[in-house]
Amino acid sequence: MSRFSVQKHYPAMQPLLALSMQVHDGGRLEPELQQLVLMRVSQINGCAFCLDMHSKDARAAGETEQRLYVLPAWRETTLYSEREQVALAWAEELTELDSHDAVPDALYERAKKVFDEDALVDLTLLVVAINGWNRINIAARTIGGHYRVPKAKAA
Known part of the structure; x- marks a missing residue:
């Protein structure tokens, strides 16, 4: 059971949300790379809500199941580009x-x-932001498994 509603307290989280949106919309990091980083950091931190969200967002953006499945072992495969490997190591x-x-x-x-x-x-700010979101959702015990990709992302 959740401890508190993250959505209810979004006004207090606006700075973190603004940081996340600035990096997401900045155009310097490919959306696919962003999703891989968001997934990997959430795996390390064990954030079920964020894993649910970012796995669905990644698939909606065209990411393959195979790359998502082997992400924890990214060093053991050739499925990821050099840029993605460096980003994952940095994260x-x-x-x-x-x-x-x-x-x-x-x-x-x-x-x-x-x-x-x-x-x-x-990339550094993306990692900072997802670590923050992971910790908030873990503290709140936000339940994973119910996230739905917004229609704009699912296109």
């Missing part, structure tokens, strides 16, 4: 902050080869 490092030097210089050097500075900042 994992920022999500699993286990030391003060969590993002190794070697990863940053790889990221600079496939993302310009603006896109890398957007």
Whole structure:
């Protein structure tokens, strides 16, 4: 059972929502890449609501079932581009902050080869935003499984 309604408290969450929308609409990160990052971070954090939402949004945007199924093992397959692999590694490092030097210089050097500075900042903000949404929905115990893709996304 949910502890509180995230939707009811949306006015307090407007800054996080605005950040999410700015990165989503910024045009520096492909929608498919965004969905992969949102899914991977939500997998790491165990957010059922966000996994439900982003798996449905990803499929509506044309993502394949196979790529979604093997996403937790993305390093073990050739299904993801170099840019997607770097984005997933970046997202994992920022999500699993286990030391003060969590993002190794070697990863940053790889990221600079496939993302310009603006896109890398957007990728970082995307990871920050989904980690925030995951934590809010986990704290609220938002129930997963009932999300419906908005008609505009399903087109």
